[in-house]
Amino acid sequence: MPEELxxxxxxxxxxxxxxxxxxxxxxxxxEKKEHSHSVIQLALDALIKLGYVNxxxxxxxxxRYKINxxxxxxxxxxxxxxxxxxxREILENTMAVLYEDNPEAELAAECARKKLNSLKGVEEEKKxxxxxxxxxxxxxxxxIIYQSLKSVSETEPQENHCPF
Numbered sequence: 641m642p643e644e645l646x647x648x649x650x651x652x653x654x655x656x657x658x659x660x661x662x663x664x665x666x667x668x669x670x671e672k673k674e675h676s677h678s679v680i681q682l683a684l685d686a687l688i689k690l691g692y693v694n695x696x697x698x699x700x701x702x703x704r705y706k707i708n709x710x711x712x713x714x715x716x717x718x719x720x721x722x723x724x725x726x727x728r729e730i731l732e733n734t735m736a737v738l739y740e741d742n743p744e745a746e747l748a749a750e751c752a753r754k755k756l757n758s759l760k761g762v763e764e765e766k767k768x769x770x771x772x773x774x775x776x777x778x779x780x781x782x783x784i785i786y787q788s789l790k791s792v793s794e795t796e797p798q799e800n801h802c803p804f
Contacts, residue, residue: 641679644675644676644679645679645682645683645686648670648673648675648679648680648682648683649683649686649687649739651670651673651675652666652670652684652687652692652693653687653692655669656687656693660694660697660698660701660702661693661698661781662695662724662725662726663684663688663693663695663725664724664725664726665724665725666684666687666693667680667684667686667725670683670799671770675681675797680797683716693772695726695727695730696730696733696734698724698726699721699724699726699730699734700734700737700738700776701732702720702721702724703721703734703738704736704738705739706720707742707747707800710776711747711750711751711754712778712779713747713748713778713779713780713781713784714735714739714744714745714779714780714781715779715780715781716777716779717738717779718731718736718777718779719779722732732761744780744781744784745784745787745788745791747780747789748775748778748780748784748785748794749788749791750788751774751775751778751780751788752771752774752775752788752789752792753792753795754772755770755771755775756771756792758769768789771789772785772789775788776785776790
């Protein structure tokens, strides 16, 4: 058992060396490596005690990365973190912190402006539809999408005029 525990910890540490992971991700990884559930639990307990695994920290880091790189809305990020095994209580706190620092309306507007650049020469109605679909896929609510389209149309130069 001690030898198997050592192997499981080494597998987990190697997996953690690339980026922070959630408890669920590490559990699934160790299951693929065919470690027993008791050994996985002991390895996780040790890693948590040492501070190598922390779902709260993971959720914040993952969320910041996704917001900065992909400009994700609340609903999409919420689902991603839920799929990574993050507890709902941790999720609620994380979402409050992340979107306090990065207002969703600003993210959506930035995302819309960027997408608009790739839609030059597209007919106005089609442009609007594509923009809305893009923002929906990013996880923004209908209210936020409407708000961002309005703000983008107000800031767009006249030759690129957006009719929404």
